[in-house]
Amino acid sequence: MSETQQGGVTLTTPHGNLADIEHLSVSFMTxxxxxxAIDDISFTIPRRTVVGVVGESGSGKSVTARSIIKLLPETATTSGAxxxxxxxxxxxxxxxxxxxxxxxxxxGSEAAMVFQEPNAVLNPVYTIGWQIEEGLRAHGMHDKRQLRAxxxxxxxxxxIPEARTRVDYYPHQFSGGQKQRIVIAMALVLNxxxxxxxxxxxxxxxxxxxxILDLLRLARDEFGASVLIITHNMGVIAxxxxxxxxMYRGHVVEQGDVDQIFYRPQHPYTKSLLAxxxxxxxxxxxxxxxxxVVERKDDWHTQPVVVEAKGLSITYPGRLMQPDFMAVDGVDFTIRRSEVLGLVGESGSGKSTTGRAIAGLQKVSSGSLSVLGVEMNGVRERVFAPKRADIGFVFQDPGSSFNPLxxxxxxxxxxxIVHHAYSxxxxxxxxVGDLxxxxxxxxxxxNRFPHELSGGQRQRASLARALALxxxxxxxxxxxxxxxxxxQAxxxxxxxxxxxxxxxxxLFITHDLAVVDMLADRIMVMHQGRIVxxxxxxxxxxxxxxxxxxRLLASLPVPDPREQREHRARLLALS
Structure with missing residues (x-):
């Protein structure tokens, strides 16, 4: 491999790969x-190939990706190539x-990054068109018509539908999935x-x-790019x-083609990840x-009804001349003692609103909702307050639900203390120690603070708090x-x-059908505020x-490459 200097940049004659990571180590000074963070890792990224990097939080996946474009803080020290x-x-x-x-x-021109959270990337005060054009301007394009085109x-x-109009929209006017598409567009615009x-x-x-995965395939198949995708979801990898x-604790423990990893894994960590x-x-x-085997003492079918909804509707009032929005539209269901009822659906389907109404955190607009014998439609707080001790709530993000101080x-x-069980x-x-x-x-x-616990540990502490009473x-x-x-397991x-x-x-609310299938006795599927x-x-x-x-089931990637190909074909047939 020969080296030359061109404009102060070290250039080397290439091998067949798009990228080679050789004996890379990264340390952070604290x-x-x-x-x-990563210790002597080596792997290659071939041309027009999707390479998946998997491992748990803290394994060094994100640091590896950021190292490729040297997007590291000043406290970082790197070695290798x-x-x-x-x-x-x-x-x-x-x-x-x-x-x-x-x-x-x-x-941007040679390598571009798509981050996990599009809201952290998109500037809320600029249109998305201006933000896409910003990358082009930084690389020498200044003609306004050409930039807009x-x-x-x-x-x-x-x-993005109606792109000619929506190019002038702001980030808050797009859904989460559309914002992720825009971030991918920003990465692809310089090819x-x-x-x-x-x-x-x-x-x-x-x-x-x-x-989004179809879009990343498009980057490979039509734009001719290679993709390095970081995830802990083995279904996405398949x-x-x-x-x-x-990757595990800063090391590459196994690498190979997708069939080899899924059907012939060698390292114990890979096997445990798949299991x-x-x-x-x-x-x-x-x-x-x-x-x-741990089993329930009672058959839930014979237990009393704890929650009953009949024609339950919940409406959010419109603001700034906007019409009212019906989040939950005339749903009926029951939950019995000892039963796990799974509630699944996409964002905006009304799942969390239903859960919050049961917990007394959201007012009922019409219909009936009985919770622990109390009618929630028109209920006064002094009537429901004594029942709050009988309701636990596990939030999606325990980090934001805990007081960090x-x-x-x-x-x-x-x-x-709030419910006077202890002074x-x-x-x-x-x-609390027992909990x-x-x-x-x-x-x-x-005696630790929330930030000193990992995500899984905080979720366990959140569960302890929910079950305290x-x-x-x-x-x-x-x-x-x-x-x-x-x-998660x-x-x-x-x-x-x-x-x-x-x-x-x-009531177990989720959009992951595989998770709810492991736990739930019955399942409700919610779509646009209704139980379908x-x-x-x-x-x-x-x-x-x-x-x-x-369509929900066909969209869920399964951790088996061959089965997933059939799965994707079924999804295309339903589209």
Whole structure:
């Protein structure tokens, strides 16, 4: 491999790959000393190929992607090499040796990044057209007509409807999936050879996720780019990746083509990662310390009704001359004691609104909703207040639901003190310690603050707080959506164990059909505020009757490349 100098940039004659990562290590300097994020990793990114990088939070996936375009903080120290081929040249760049100006020229034109959260990338005070044009201006294009034409063209290619009009819209006027499409458009507009996609589908509904993955395929097949996609979702990897790199604690533990990783995994970590993935038709079976299967003491079919809705409707009043919005439109359902009712649907379907109404956090507009014997339509707070101690709520993001200035003990003890079960945190300390141990957290964590716990640990603490008053009813709103698959598996096992022991009724809200299939006795499918399908969990999953349910199931990627190809064909047939 020969080296030359051109304009101060180190160039090397290329191999057949678009990028080569060789013995890369990255360390970060902290107050506690140097922390090594990735340690001597090597892998290649071939041309016109999708390479999936998988692993749990903290494995070094995102640091690896950012290192390729040297998008690291000043506290980072790197060693090794990252070689990136220039798309329209016979040479390649040594990315770690580039100066600031050289990096600015390479970013966008040679490699571009798609971040996990589009709201953190899009500027709310500029139109999306202006933001797409910004990248073109930075690389020398200044003709206004040409800039606008390019912005409209790329928006049409990524599937934004009415692109000629909506190019002048602001980010808040788009849905989450559309915003992710816009971020991908910003990455594609300069036609780079490499797209770095960091968890681009994590917070999206399964149908929107399928559309975004199709868009990344478009980048490979029509734009001729290579894609490095970072994810902890093995179904996504099975759906889109040609090759897979498995990372664990800063090391590459296994790499190979997608069939090899899924059907012939070698490393124990890869095997455990695949085993933790929830699958349709796979009921969750939990064993106690003695090996016996954990089962509920009572048959939920014979238990009393805890929640009953008849013609339940919830309307949000319109603002600034906008019409009212009906979030929940005349739904009927019941939840019995000891039962887990799964509520599935996409964002905006009315799932969380229904859960909040049951918890007394959202007013009922019309119809009837009986919760623990109290009619919620027109209920006064002084009537419902005594029932709040019987309702637990597990929020989607425990980080935002915990007070960051309070310790875990103070956060978990809060409902106990509010409802006068204990007079102070000190009085409740023993019981709080028992609660933490019940959710498999050490008592030593009581004095830690929320930011000192991992995502999975915070979710367990959130579950401990929700169960502190031994509620008759638990509402779990997307409690596992942001968790790694192995952490998710542990939280679900814990949830099932506690539900069997305590016997609470549960509304489990999620957009992940595989997760709800593992836990739920019955499933309701919600679409645009209405229940489109409702019945036994096995019947809904195996024999869906409604077209929307079929599309949801077909959109859910399965962690099996061969099966996923058939799955995708069914989704195309339903489109």
């Amino acid at each position: 107050d506690a000393g140097s922390i090594k 990252v070689y990136l081929s220039v798309r329209n040249d016979e040479h390649r760049l040594d990315m770690l040796s580039l100066s600031g100006e050289q990096l600015r020229q390479a970013r 390019k912005a409209i063209d790329i928006l049409e290619k990524v599937g 780079p050879g490499l797209i770095l996609a960091d968890e681009p589908t994590t917070a999206l509904d399964v149908t929107v996720q399928a559309e 759906d889109i990746a040609d090759q897979v790199v498995v 933790a993935v929830p699958r349709i038709g796979q009921r969750l079976v939990v064993h106690d310390a003695s090996g016996a 309070m310790t875990i003990a103070q956060n978990v003890a809060e409902p106990l 102070s945190v000190a009085d409740a300390a023993d019981y 933490l141990e019940m959710v498999q957290l050490p008592r030593a964590y009581m 031994k509620p008759s009813l638990l509402i779990a709103d997307e409690p596992t959506s942001a968790l790694d698959v192995s952490v 542990k939280v679900l096992e814990l949830f099932k164990t506690l539900q069997a022991e305590i016997g609470f009724a549960c 399908e409702h019945g036994d969990a096995d019947d809904i999953m195996q024999h869906p009757g409604d077209t929307y349910t079929k």
